[in-house]
Amino acid sequence: xxxxxxxHDKNLHIINNPKYAELVGQRNAFAFTLSALVLIIYFGFxxxxxxxxxxxxTPLAEGMVSTIGFPIGVFVILTAFILTGLYVRRxxxxxxxLNREIIKEAHQ
Amino acid sequence: MTRLFHTVAALLFASMGSAFxxxxxxxxxxxxxxxxxLYMFIFFVGITLLITKxxxxxTKTTKDFYAAGGGITAxxxxxxIAGDYMSAASFLGISSxxxxxxxxxxxxSVGWLVGWPIILxxxxxxxxxxxxxxxxxxxxxxxSHGPVRxxxxxxxLVVVAGYLIAxxxxxxxxxxxxxxxxxTYAVMLVGALMIVYVTFGxxxxxxxxxxxxxxxxxxxxxxxxxxxxxxxxxxFEAMFAKAIEVHPKHGAIMEPGTLISNPIEAVSxxxxxxxxxxxxxxxxxxxxxxxxxxxxxxxxFYATGFIGYFYILTFIIGFGAITMVSTNxxxxxxxxxxxxxxxxxxxxxxxxxxxxxxxxKGFISAVAFATILAVVSGLALAGASAIAHDLYTNVMRKDxxxxxxxxxxxxxxxxxxxxxxxxxxxxFEKQNVAYMVGLVFAVAASGxxxxxxxxxxxxxxxxxxAVWGGYVGLGVAVLLTVLGPTVWTDTMHMGPAIFPFxxxxxxxxxxxxxxxxxxxxxxxxxxxxxxxxxxxxQKVRSETGLGAEGAVAH
Numbered sequence: 230x231x232x233x234x235x236x237h238d239k240n241l242h243i244i245n246n247p248k249y250a251e252l253v254g255q256r257n258a259f260a261f262t263l264s265a266l267v268l269i270i271y272f273g274f275x276x277x278x279x280x281x282x283x284x285x286x287t288p289l290a291e292g293m294v295s296t297i298g299f300p301i302g303v304f305v306i307l308t309a310f311i312l313t314g315l316y317v318r319r320x321x322x323x324x325x326x327l328n329r330e331i332i333k334e335a336h337q
Numbered sequence: 338m339t340r341l342f343h344t345v346a347a348l349l350f351a352s353m354g355s356a357f358x359x360x361x362x363x364x365x366x367x368x369x370x371x372x373x374x375l376y377m378f379i380f381f382v383g384i385t386l387l388i389t390k391x392x393x394x395x396t397k398t399t400k401d402f403y404a405a406g407g408g409i410t411a412x413x414x415x416x417x418i419a420g421d422y423m424s425a426a427s428f429l430g431i432s433s434x435x436x437x438x439x440x441x442x443x444x445x446s447v448g449w450l451v452g453w454p455i456i457l458x459x460x461x462x463x464x465x466x467x468x469x470x471x472x473x474x475x476x477x478x479x480x481s482h483g484p485v486r487x488x489x490x491x492x493x494l495v496v497v498a499g500y501l502i503a504x505x506x507x508x509x510x511x512x513x514x515x516x517x518x519x520x521t522y523a524v525m526l527v528g529a530l531m532i533v534y535v536t537f538g539x540x541x542x543x544x545x546x547x548x549x550x551x552x553x554x555x556x557x558x559x560x561x562x563x564x565x566x567x568x569x570x571x572x573f574e575a576m577f578a579k580a581i582e583v584h585p586k587h588g589a590i591m592e593p594g595t596l597i598s599n600p601i602e603a604v605s606x607x608x609x610x611x612x613x614x615x616x617x618x619x620x621x622x623x624x625x626x627x628x629x630x631x632x633x634x635x636x637x638f639y640a641t642g643f644i645g646y647f648y649i650l651t652f653i654i655g656f657g658a659i660t661m662v663s664t665n666x667x668x669x670x671x672x673x674x675x676x677x678x679x680x681x682x683x684x685x686x687x688x689x690x691x692x693x694x695x696x697x698k699g700f701i702s703a704v705a706f707a708t709i710l711a712v713v714s715g716l717a718l719a720g721a722s723a724i725a726h727d728l729y730t731n732v733m734r735k736d737x738x739x740x741x742x743x744x745x746x747x748x749x750x751x752x753x754x755x756x757x758x759x760x761x762x763x764x765f766e767k768q769n770v771a772y773m774v775g776l777v778f779a780v781a782a783s784g785x786x787x788x789x790x791x792x793x794x795x796x797x798x799x800x801x802x803a804v805w806g807g808y809v810g811l812g813v814a815v816l817l818t819v820l821g822p823t824v825w826t827d828t829m830h831m832g833p834a835i836f837p838f839x840x841x842x843x844x845x846x847x848x849x850x851x852x853x854x855x856x857x858x859x860x861x862x863x864x865x866x867x868x869x870x871x872x873x874x875q876k877v878r879s880e881t882g883l884g885a886e887g888a889v890a891h
Contacts, residue, residue: 231871233479236884243877253880260458267458271451275607278444278593279600285440286592294578296591302443306645309454316457317638321631328881335883 239335246334252327259319263312274305373699374515381553381707382530388545392538399743402539403470403722404625409544411632415639417544418623420551422449422614422640423647424712425507425705426774428554429682431648435655436662436684437675439580439590442655444597446648448610453644456615457637462630463793463879464621471719472621473727476789479871481800481864483732485788488807490727492785493618495811496777497720497754498761500619501713503773505762507682508709514679515686515702520766527710528759534714535721535751540626543714550704550711555643557704558650561685564692565657580659585675590659605843606775612846613778616785619719630882651685658684661691717754724750772823775840779818783845784811791853793879796872799857799865806853810845817841 243249277285285298396402409417427449435442468475473489505524512523534542569575577591584590597603614620624633662668663675668687670676677683689701725747730738738746788807791798818824820836838844857865878884 230867231479231874232481232867233871233874233878234884235874235878239883240874240877243881243883244873249877249881253876256880264455264458267451267454271447271611272604272607274447275444275603276600278597279603282593286588293574294581294588294591295574296440298440298443298592299573302440302447303649305447306450306648309451310641310645313454313457313638313641316454317634320462320634325631331881332883 242335243331246331248327248331248334252324252331255327256320256324260316263316267309267312270305270308274301277301371516371699373696374702375699377699377703378516378706381549381703384549385530385534385542385546385707385710388549389534389538389542392542392545395541396537396539399470399726399740399747401541402744402747403622403718403726405540405544407626407628409626411627411635412639413544413548414623414627414632414636415643416551417547417626418620418636418640419643419647420547420554420711421620421623421715422644423551423554423708424504425511425709426503427648428558428651428708429507429511429685429705430774431651432654432658432685432688433682435652436658437681438594439584439586439656439659440592441594441597443652444593444603444606445610446652448607449614450641450645450648452611452614453637453641455611456620457634457641460615460621460789460793461624461633461637464624465627465630465633466879466882466885467875468625470622470625470726471722472618472785472789473723476785476792476803478792479875480792480798480803480868484800484804485792485807486727487732488804489785489788490723490732492616492780492788492807492811493723493727494720495815496616496618496781496785497716497723498757499773499777499780500716501720501754501758502761502765503770503777504709504713504716505758506765506768506770508706508713509762509766510680510682511702511705511709514683515706521763524759524762524766527713528755528762530710531713531717531758532752532755534710535717535755536748540718543711543718544623544626546714547711550707551643553704554708555647557689557701558647558654560697561657561689561692561701562650562653565653565661565688568657568661576653576656576660580656583664584659585673601843602838602840605838605840608846609775609778609782609840609842611782612786613780613782613842616781616789617777618723618785619715622719622722630885654685654688657692658688662687665691713758717751717758720754721747721750724754769828772818772828775823776815776818779814779840779842779845780811782842783814783849784808787846787849787853791850795857796869796876797857798853799860799862799868801860801862801865802853802855802857805856806849806851809852810849813845813848814841817845 285296285301287297289295289297400406431442431445434445464472464475467478473486473493476489477485505527508527509520509524512518513520534546565576580590581587597606627633627636662684666672668678670678677687686698686702686705690698725743729746730736730743784807787810788803792803817836818841820834821839821841822834823839825831825834
């Protein structure tokens with residue numbers, strides 16, 4: 230008994246389909262790795278703000294006023310964007326293909 | 338319906354006309370700039386009313402009203418999400434923060450952006466696969482709907498109310514300044530337009546108003562940034578050199594400074610900014626407007642791109658304002674100091690004048706106002722969904738409500754929210770509401786997000802755990818904000834703060850998780866067995882879309 234409205238036959242078919250374990254395993258491993266990466270980069274940045282103020286204020290080169298903090302900030306923003314792109318590309322191709330097969334097999 | 342719409346629109350224009358006419362003679366003498374802004378604003382309102390009229394003809398069902406019929410494409414939704422996120426608070430607020438403190442402004446931009454990858458990796462497609470209209474449905478998917486959806490609806494309404502106050506007060510002050518109409522009328526005008534968009538056009542109108550505004554804002558901000566950079570032959574080094582020379586804090590603006598005073602504040606703010614986004618009801622509801630999980634994913638990718646680009650622009654705008662606004666007696670109260678005529682949120686508006694003269698300032702002012710209008714409309718719709726779909730239809734009436742009745746209740750709810758927003762805007766007029774956005778993010782990160790995340794990822798979560806965790810997180814976040822320096826000391830003038838930190842998330846968010854965990858593992862009720870038993874089926878649906886509307890084609 231659950232509260233979840235569900236087609237038990239299809240549900241059971243999916244749970245027992247090895248492709249489902251493959252999809253969930255691969256997609257979640259990928260998603261959690263990327264999430265961890267974002268967290269590390271972002272909290273690394275936060276710790277620099279808390280403890281490394283002087284480092285962020287280092288000039289980019291001798292005699293310049295631009296500091297290293299700016300490219301670092303822009304790097305965090307760009308990385309976030311690029312990682313979302315990576316995830317979407319893989320999810321919309323490989324993972325969705327696998328997903329479609331699983332659903333199709335459940336409907337047979 | 339259409340006739341009613343025409344009447345309301347006509348009344349609105351008439352009242353606007355008279356409000357402006359009353360002030361017009363004084364206005365012309367005082368400042369010539371306001372006419373451009375006024376005409377452009379009326380033009381924008383005209384366009385949005387046409388959009389609303391078109392949207393009204395396509396808003397027949399609850400699915401149309403809450404989710405635009407699920408027919409928004411990924412690119413459109415990406416723009417709309419970006420529009421929800423690029424509020425006046427981020428456009429005027431962040432650029433003014435950079436203007437005042439330099440590098441510190443970047444901390445907010447970065448924090449607000451990195452919430453998006455997390456939403457994509459963990460939340461977006463699961464939300465699309467499990468829910469229809471509100472995130473409360475998803476949080477309660479396998480749990481007992483009554484208590485969990487009541488909590489999630491309350492969490493939504495707290496966020497919506499806080500956000501609305503910040504936007505309404507900002508709108509009133511901005512309109513008062515630019516169009517020279519009285520604060521009270523300005524707030525009422527915003528409330529009235531918001532009610533028209535939401536009640537008549539629902540999600541279709543709200544989305545398209547947001548898209549139009551997002552495009553205008555991106556174009557406007559790009560032009561300002563281009564104008565600034567061209568002053569310095571596109572050399573950031575030259576721009577920074579000039580900024581250091583003229584800013585009272587000089588070289589200190591090139592590194593983090595006083596804004597984030599200690600490590601605990603930094604981490605606590607970082608947590609709220611990053612995870613708060615994943616608990617904002619008006620953002621989460623956008624994932625129900627696209628046809629499937631694939632489109633939900635793509636829309637986050639587009640939104641992250643637009644938002645990231647926009648934040649980089651606001652940064653250039655902030656530094657541009659240091660170099661071109663703070664040095665001009667036309668904009669500052671006193672040369673050599675930073676205080677701006679018209680208040681400290683006006684850096685971007687003044688800069689637009691420095692870059693492009695009266696006409697361009699008019700355009701940017703109208704865009705800033707449009708931004709507020711679009712954002713409050715999205716908020717009102719999120720609040721109306723929580724009231725009509727979660728509280729009324731599901732909790733009070735146990736889903737025994739006809740579609741027509743639910744639609745009527747949701748429209749009444751948006752009307753009521755509009756009135757409440759106006760009242761709150763008037764009540765908070767003289768208050769400094771800068772802390773509201775911080776409070777909203779702390780509440781979203783400590784109440785809504787933990788419940789949503791645990792319900793998706795932890796099979797052990799029970800109804801009791803979700804409710805305890807949610808209310809504790811929400812309550813502690815609000816309490817610590819009130820007892821903290823921003824409200825207790827700066828706003829209420831009650832002396833030294835009882836809670837020493839400005840940002841409560843580092844404390845309230847873990848407490849929410851701890852309570853949710855503790856109250857779940859000790860829960861031996863029958864209800865808890867039912868909660869846990871549903872996890873596997875929920876997981877199949879959230880991962881594969883089995884049983885979800887518009888799931889992967891088969």
